[in-house]
Amino acid sequence: MIDILFYIFAAVAVGGALGVVLAKSPVGSLLFMVTTLASLAGTFVLLEAHFLAAIQIIVYAGAIMVLFLFVIMLLNLGHDYQRDLRGGAYAILSFVVVGLMAGLLARQIGISGGFEPGEEAAAIDAALLEHGVVGAIAQPLYTTYVVPFEITGILLLVAIVGAIVLAKRNVNP
Amino acid sequence: MITPALVLSAIIFVLGTFGVLVRRNAIIMFLCIELQLNAVNLAFVAFSRMVGIEGQVFVFFVMTVAAAEAAVGLAIIISIFRHYETVNVNNFNLLKW
Numbered sequence: 197m198i199d200i201l202f203y204i205f206a207a208v209a210v211g212g213a214l215g216v217v218l219a220k221s222p223v224g225s226l227l228f229m230v231t232t233l234a235s236l237a238g239t240f241v242l243l244e245a246h247f248l249a250a251i252q253i254i255v256y257a258g259a260i261m262v263l264f265l266f267v268i269m270l271l272n273l274g275h276d277y278q279r280d281l282r283g284g285a286y287a288i289l290s291f292v293v294v295g296l297m298a299g300l301l302a303r304q305i306g307i308s309g310g311f312e313p314g315e316e317a318a319a320i321d322a323a324l325l326e327h328g329v330v331g332a333i334a335q336p337l338y339t340t341y342v343v344p345f346e347i348t349g350i351l352l353l354v355a356i357v358g359a360i361v362l363a364k365r366n367v368n369p
Numbered sequence: 370m371i372t373p374a375l376v377l378s379a380i381i382f383v384l385g386t387f388g389v390l391v392r393r394n395a396i397i398m399f400l401c402i403e404l405q406l407n408a409v410n411l412a413f414v415a416f417s418r419m420v421g422i423e424g425q426v427f428v429f430f431v432m433t434v435a436a437a438e439a440a441v442g443l444a445i446i447i448s449i450f451r452h453y454e455t456v457n458v459n460n461f462n463l464l465k466w
């Protein structure tokens with residue numbers, strides 16, 4: 197049952213990713229991206245990462261994609277229906293690069309063979325039962341990784357200041 | 370369950386790379402970079418079943434960085450659009466030779 201669900205989510209995610217790359221209008225591309233994000237959230241749930249699935253929907257599909265949509269509408273690019281795929285030698289070169297990359301990834305997955313959940317999977321399940329869905333990830337986040345977490349706050353502050361300075365119309369000296 | 374998730378992650382990452390290479394619209398190139406970030410997130414979550422909860426913590430950090438990157442990148446796109454009146458990367462030729 198879980199396997200069937202996983203393959204449904206995987207098929208929708210790959211279809212959405214193809215849509216992002218091939219859709220003509222930027223808004224269509226963005227809606228395909230939301231589809232991909234939602235089905236990836238489904239696979240996160242199947243891999244026992246419930247909190248990340250919720251964050252994926254709320255932050256990624258909810259906040260970041262709306263930011264993209266806002267910029268597309270602000271710049272009035274929604275009617276941009278002309279094909280903008282690169283052609284000629286550049287397209288052939290990108291097919292070669294992508295094929296090389298896919299080959300390397302397939303080879304590596306083939307060499308490493310079947311990945312099996314170790315005893316850490318049982319530890320995660322126990323933590324989920326003991327601390328709850330949020331507590332299981334909050335426990336390491338606020339103990340072992342508290343310094344990176346604080347630095348993340350500084351990063352967000354810098355990003356806010358940078359975005360305002362860059363998008364401001366006239367910076368008067 | 371881990372191996373199919375890794376295969377899915379590889380497929381989405383390759384599709385994202387292809388999008389960055391062949392599209393000319395700066396916003397869609399940016400969207401494809403987000404696709405690559407999501408593929409890496411999926412690989413992290415899959416590996417967290419083998420290595421421990423740290424994989425999920427890293428995904429949390431990746432999402433934060435992606436949000437910051439989206440805000441700054443879109444601000445850059447807005448300021449470029451003000452100058453060139455387009456987001457087609459073919460027209461940005463200041464650093465081309």
